[in-house]
Amino acid sequence: MKKFSASFLILLATVWLNASAQTTQPAPGVQKLSKGQPDKFTPYTFCNEQPMVTAMAALPAGKLPFDVNDIGISINDRGVIVEVPLADKEQLYGFGLQIGSFNQTGLKKQPIVNDNPLNNLGYTHGPATFYVSSKGYGILINTARYTTFYCGNIAKLNKQQVSADSKKPADSVEGLYQTNGKASNVVTVDIKGAKGIEVFVFSGPSLMNALQRYNLFSGGGALPAIWGLGVKYRVKADFSEHQVGQMAAYFRNNHIPCDVLGLEPRWQTAAYSCSYVWNKSLFPTPEAFTDTMMRKGFHLNLWEHAFTHPSSPIYEALKTKAGNYQVWGGLVPDFADTTAANIFANYHNETFVKKGISGFKMDECDNSNIAYGSGVWSFPELSTFPSGMDGEQVHQLFGLLYQKTIYSIYKKSNLRTYLDVRASNAFASSYPAALYSDTYEHDEYIRMIPNSGFSGMIWSPEVRESNTIKDLMRRSQTAVLSAQTLYNSWYLQSPPWLQINKEKNNKVELMDNAKEVEADIRKLLNFRMSLIPYLYSAFADYHFKGIPPFRALVTDYPEDVNVWDISDEYMIGSGILAAPLTEKADERSVYLPAGTWYDFNTNQKYEGGKKYTIKPSLNQLPIFIKAGTILPLAAPVEYVSPSTKFDITCYVYGEGDAQTALFEDDGITFNYDKGGYNNIVLNWNKGKGSVKRSGGFKGVRFTIKKWQLIK
Amino acid sequence: MKKFSASFLILLATVWLNASAQTTQPAPGVQKLSKGQPDKFTPYTFCNEQPMVTAMAALPAGKLPFDVNDIGISINDRGVIVEVPLADKEQLYGFGLQIGSFNQTGLKKQPIVNDNPLNNLGYTHGPATFYVSSKGYGILINTARYTTFYCGNIAKLNKQQVSADSKKPADSVEGLYQTNGKASNVVTVDIKGAKGIEVFVFSGPSLMNALQRYNLFSGGGALPAIWGLGVKYRVKADFSEHQVGQMAAYFRNNHIPCDVLGLEPRWQTAAYSCSYVWNKSLFPTPEAFTDTMMRKGFHLNLWEHAFTHPSSPIYEALKTKAGNYQVWGGLVPDFADTTAANIFANYHNETFVKKGISGFKMDECDNSNIAYGSGVWSFPELSTFPSGMDGEQVHQLFGLLYQKTIYSIYKKSNLRTYLDVRASNAFASSYPAALYSDTYEHDEYIRMIPNSGFSGMIWSPEVRESNTIKDLMRRSQTAVLSAQTLYNSWYLQSPPWLQINKEKNNKVELMDNAKEVEADIRKLLNFRMSLIPYLYSAFADYHFKGIPPFRALVTDYPEDVNVWDISDEYMIGSGILAAPLTEKADERSVYLPAGTWYDFNTNQKYEGGKKYTIKPSLNQLPIFIKAGTILPLAAPVEYVSPSTKFDITCYVYGEGDAQTALFEDDGITFNYDKGGYNNIVLNWNKGKGSVKRSGGFKGVRFTIKKWQLIK
Known part of the structure; x- marks a missing residue:
């Protein structure tokens, strides 16, 4: 062993520190x-x-x-x-x-x-x-x-x-x-x-x-199960399977679109603590219940967090693979340890996924910052985990690892899903999981849509109770024009459009004009269902090309100084510009970038590079379509099943030729990764539309019924 | 050189880590x-x-x-x-x-x-x-x-x-x-x-x-200059020396007590950036101005922060002794380096202290947390300083070191002061510097009084503009019952009691009842001046015995479960319990600990260990006096000069014998540390009061004129 003087070693270290990366x-x-x-x-x-x-x-x-x-x-x-x-x-x-x-x-x-x-x-x-x-x-x-x-x-x-x-x-x-x-x-x-x-x-x-x-480096963007692009409704936390069934019947009887019903904490024995065991007093026959819901076209999504309670069947197995602090009496699984992740995933697969549960809401995986009075929850940053991570690192990565753990179940089963998660991080674009929040400021919820597109994230601006009917409708417009349309009624007995006020809602004192409001909501949700083919193709572009389906104007128009600070407008795919309103005003200013644009509601034509004032009504969608866009809108369905076929009218905006593509596959498996999909080229040439389908998917999901020119 | 195996060294390290401290x-x-x-x-x-x-x-x-x-x-x-x-x-x-x-x-x-x-x-x-x-x-x-x-x-x-x-x-x-x-x-x-x-x-x-x-371990509690316990008034930031003189005359002409006038940023050439050079356009004759003010019994206090602007005479000397990031274009002195601290202190001494400036307001020495819109100021935590501290450590200690630097000038000059500082830390009890804040929530300002006593800090709940006259009066009551009575009019043309509303105040549109409100304020401030002998002795107990002059009830009554959560009442010295109100209510509940208590305003007697409802009027002080207390109240003076003598009435509460002590010295030097003070024992025995003075101070500050029993 050669001897080096201390000063030489220090010199060496200094050189190394200053060396270029x-x-x-x-x-x-x-x-x-x-x-x-x-x-x-x-x-x-x-x-x-x-x-x-x-x-x-x-x-x-x-x-x-x-x-x-x-x-x-x-x-x-x-x-x-x-x-x-x-x-x-x-x-x-x-x-x-x-x-x-x-x-x-x-x-x-x-x-x-x-x-x-x-x-x-x-x-x-x-x-x-x-x-x-x-x-x-x-x-x-x-x-x-x-x-x-x-x-x-x-x-x-x-x-x-x-x-x-x-x-x-x-x-x-x-x-x-x-x-x-x-x-x-x-x-x-x-x-x-x-x-x-x-x-x-x-x-x-x-x-x-x-x-x-x-996004492509992260594995491409997520392509949710096609039913995920419909409407999700989370029921009140203490509903029994009978009450959930009644709510399901309400949707179908009133022809209000709904694809997913979400169950909240009380579906489990330990309620807000997590056992991951059905609460048999409220859900006496969970498997039969799940089957019934599925037959009626509903996908079921289960709320949970990962802090495994001692009453959970997986507690003992996870006990040595957990952080050294408890959260709400439960353990914090060390998801960085694949054994721990597998215990968690396998249990969820056997108990839920194999029995037909289509997704989970992964709650509380962020951290507290003195919310809810002066209380604090979650594990401390000083926690240690068997993998070697400390609590700070686990906090930053917990949502990421939780998503990965749950998503792995579906991926292995060749079954697509659309999850909810309250935390994420970088390199997560491939996870079909929508972020959500309790913060509930509508202005912020809008800003988070364009912001989500800068980091490969999916954002779900959920609707709960409202201050006014206008507030409900404006929030619903934003929800329809987002990556996930979600009504979160976890503390509401009745759908929020029948009673906006929380207290009255829970007493089932419905509004006098509940049916009128319901009709307006139905109209908005039907539009969401009509948009599914377009949205689905935008998500396919996310997956295959890394293009965020929801994104800031600056993403498409980085040279336009006027859009650098615009956070209350955003693009949906390449042809739709959304400009949501909140309850605060009946009109708003919209800046339209270069090009020609059409008001979706009036077909009025606008020259880009300017600002305009719009006054969309409550049951319209505040969107503009860019000239050159072929907008494929489907006849609305109430939910998307594996056999659903969409009858589509192609709206052609502007006078020139135009071309676009639709992505078509089974909507529920990962077969697309092995070529199991079609590319449907929609071509508008000299006033005439044509359709050219190619690819490895045998079925037909989208039928072009009609072309309509708007100029 | 002996060889040790790596594993042995690891073992050694492990043992060392686990060894007890x-x-x-x-x-x-x-x-x-x-x-x-x-x-x-x-x-x-x-x-x-x-x-x-x-x-x-x-x-x-x-x-x-x-x-x-x-x-x-x-x-x-x-x-x-x-x-x-x-x-x-x-x-x-x-x-x-x-x-x-x-x-x-x-x-x-x-x-x-x-x-x-x-x-x-x-x-x-x-x-x-x-x-x-x-x-x-x-x-x-x-x-x-x-x-x-x-x-x-x-x-x-x-x-x-x-x-x-x-x-x-x-x-x-x-x-x-x-x-x-x-x-x-x-x-x-x-x-x-x-x-x-x-x-x-x-x-x-x-x-x-x-x-x-x-507190004793930290060098004992601070004993401010006696004039510091009077009233401090900070004038509008853009006042000229002429305007300051007018304000001074207002106080004397209207017999409103005032000991200290504070000048705000514009007294300097670089205004909010810091040159530490008189702005001659507003203060053409600073030395004559200072002399005039001193002759009228006003002490002058100068606002500043430490982020030295390039236009400052000390910039070049400090440039190599500063952090590597600028703040507002200025440098951050590395006060941990005694050379830097001395440059800063010596300049302040020669330019200001020697010319009669009695104190400084050391602003902005905390840090920003996205206040004021989305802006951020101060140096980043990643800063490096020549001393070896990083920005995080300097942030935590900056207020402490800034106080120490400025205080050292006065200490070396054997001249006491009462400073303002916006940040502090542990082991600071010996610094006579009052903390202040912009947050301005009255409830919080009250809570900070008992909290300050747990960490050797002095807290100054300042008064600015107000929502209502009630708000002004309640805030003034709190200010009078705190360690520093401060009106901060840095953005107010007129005293806040002549116009509570900021905009009208600056247009000099005075309230119709301005003179009535002024009279009520005068009454409160006169009480403050009457309390100085008592407060001064409480501060002496802070210095010599480490007893916080303002402290939570739990400090005096730790066994009483009822006081464990009381943060809106506090002790002043050993005999006064304060229970301030805000503008939110006209009455409040007060818990009085074991013993007998007297309402200061009505002399009503209360049995301790119980809650009562009180309704003090706006020009009264919401305080209770504990039985057994001798409360020495002075005839109010308008300011405290070196020759001021206090004529005192001793109020004896309760029927038994009682004893207390007054601390007497010159009030402005540190001679007390060499025995230059008197201990005046006030003794109430069998219905008769006696006074016994002993110690090394030659003068007489306090004359006991009268005894009055309250039972």
Whole structure:
């Protein structure tokens, strides 16, 4: 053994710390920088999906606005600091399912998993240490630690601040705080506690391409079971199987679309604690009940959280594979340990999935931040887990691992699903799970739709009780124009459209005009059912091309400075622009990007690049269709069964030729991954429509009945 | 050099990690546990005051309710975990100037320095990683890192939860969250990033004794300059010296007490950025102006923050002794470096203190938490400082070091002061600096008074504009019954009692009844001036005995279960119980502990151990005097000069004999530390009062004119 002097070793260590990062290219257009000793457990650690490299290679060649070696990574006693160049007029978006902000330039953001994201700190149900730039690239800091991003809002001592204002001394407190925002041309990332880091750089050349690469690298976007795109209704938490049956009958008797019924805590013996055992006093015959529901075209979804109660059959098996702190008397499974994940998954498969349960609502997998008075729940960050993760890392990844565990059951069974989950993270685009929240601010719920598209997340702006009928209708419009249409009546006896007020609802004191409101809701939900073929194809584009089905305008129009800050409009697929309203106003301003647009309700034509005021009524959808779009709308069905066929009218917007495609498959298996799907090319040429179907799926789901030109 | 195998070294390391902590006794009744490699920079690092060991030794012998070796300290990759035993029915208090909670048992608290402490996370202007127990001891985790305390609200997996409720599975969400709170018999402390820790254990035997030991260990409590106990008024930020002079004349002409006038940002050239240079356009003759004010009995206090602007004369000298990030274009002095602190202090001494400036308001030394829209200010936690501290440590300690730097000027000049500061930390009891806040919720401002006493802090619940006259009067009552009576009119043209509404105030549209309100305010402020001898002696007890002058009832009555959660009443000295009201109600419930109490306003007698409803009017003080108290009230003066003599009436409450002491000195120097003070024993014996003065102070400040019995 050779002898080295201490000073030589220190020199060596210093050189190593200052050495440039190691750069590799794990997939086309994706570079990975690595420096120091990166953590063993990161979001990417648990991404088992294969990157869709063929689709990635088919994208335009990526090009960064800076040299990848200009990304600085330094490691010190505190942790790791990453510094990424930021150009003048560059706009940044992302950090997961952000609630309070949209354009993140000039802000400090902490994407930390949380159920009650106040103060606009960056706390969210769906944190992702990932942002994308209007300059056409994405940066992912691959860490499960609590991380802070300074998006150009801090400046080093010896650097001139970039904001002209800040050069002058502030004259007042008001003036002072106005000098905030952009201060430097660098994004600085603070990863306290890390000893090394991996940074993934997703090149564009466009923002959309960067997002596509990110989603494709994660295994492609999720393609939910087709029935998942219908309507989901969660029943009151204490309903018995008889009451659930009555609610099901209500939907069918009144011809209100419904595909999924969700059961809430009391379906289990331990109620809010989790046994994962049917509560036989409320559900005496769960298997017969499930069968009956399925025969009536309902899919069943079960609420749960993962904190396994001692009364659960899997408690003992999981006890040595759990964190060292309890939550609500239950254990926290170490899902990073595949044995623990398998115990959990196998039990759920045998007990529920094999018996026909179509999905789960995975609750409480985020964390508390002094919500609900002064109480705190969930495990502490100082927890240790057998896998070696600490509580902080598990918190950031718990929703991700929980999804993966439950999704694995369905994937192995070649059965598609559409799950609910209250936390997620990066590299999760392949999971068909919709995020949801208790926060219930409609403005925020709208903003979260475009934000969800920046990080490969699916967001479900659920409807519960309402302040006014207008509030109910506006919230319902947003729900219909989102990735999952969900009414969450877990504390409501009656559907919220029969009584908006919670107390009266639970006393079954229905509104005088309940039937009129019901008719309006039926109209909105029927539109949702009509939109399924279009939405389903948008999700297929998500899966195969990585294009987010719901996304900010800046994704499609990054060069248009007018859309950089627009968070209350968004694209659905490539042809629909949604501009939801809340109960606060009867009209709103809508900015339409370049091109020609049509008001869906009036067919009025609008020139893009301008703002307009719209006043959609409560039972209309506030959407615009882009000229050149073929919008395939189906005759509404009340639910989607394996044999459902959609009769479609193709609405052609604008005078030129147009082409689009529909994705067709069985809607419920993963056979599409082996070619079991059709591509239906809809072609509008010289005033005439044609349909060309090709592919490996034998059936027919979509029949084009009619073409209609709107000009 | 001997060879050791790797496994032997690992074994050695493991043994070391599991070894019990090293225990020393740095002062009587104080034990210090040390394990691993404690941080170089901690709150105690910067405590240069000598422990007052004689006073500590004079306290009853301390006794802990557990063996000090039962405190567990474990060190892992993430950081340090400290576990302290917690008994059934034990109540915990502290964590600095907490805003949202009082009894911390069952809560998660993060005492992190912050200017906008929402969500009841534990964020505060004055964090302290210190709590005290109703069982009579205090625990201080000596760290400047962001730390989380779980006060018995988390339970290990294999431990039975202590709450009876939590053994049953929760039946509903409501029921679930009710099971929060106490879950285990341990306080768990998470110090992420630490490699070792020191834990100070302050024994009692009583909670009061534990607090005394803590304050005495910190160098004793602060004894402000006697004029500091009068009334402070901060003028509008853009006032010229002429306008300040007019305001001063207003006070004297209308016989409204005022001791201190505070100048706000525009007194400087760089306004809100800090040059520390007089703005000659507003203050053309600062020295003459200061002299004039002093002659009229006003002390001048200057607003500033420490983020030194490039236009400051000390910028260049500090440039290499600053953090590597700028704040508002200025540098962040590395106050841990004595050279930097001296540059800052010397400049302030030469430019201001020597010219008669009596104090400073040290603003912005906490941190931002997305206050003021989405802006963020202050330096990032990832900052590095030449001393070796990181930004997180500097944030936690910045207020402490800033106080120390400014206080050192006065201490060296043998000149006492009363400062304002927006951040503090542990071991700060010797600094005569009052904390303040922008949050302005009156309920919270009241709660912060008893909370301040648990951590050696002084809290100033300032008055600005008001919603109603009632609001103004109630806030003024609280201000009069606090450690500093402050009206902060930095954005008000006229005194708030002439116009409560901000907009009208600035247009000088005075209220119709302005003169009546002014008379009521005068009455309250006169009471404040009457109380100075009593308050001053209470502060002397703080200094010499460590007894907090403002403190929670539980400090005096730890055995009384009824006071454990009372945060809207507090003791002032040993004889006065204050029960402030807000504008929300005209009456309130007051709990009086064991003993006999007298309503100060009506002299009505109350039996303790019970609740009563009181309805104090707006110009009365909602206080009760304990039987056995001699309350020395002075004829009010308009300000306190070095020659001011107080004519005192001693009110004797209750029928028995009574004794108390007044502390008498020059009020403005530290000569008391060399015996330059008198102890005036007031004795009430068999219906007759006597006065006995002894000590080394030659003058006479207090003259007892009269005795009055109240029974």
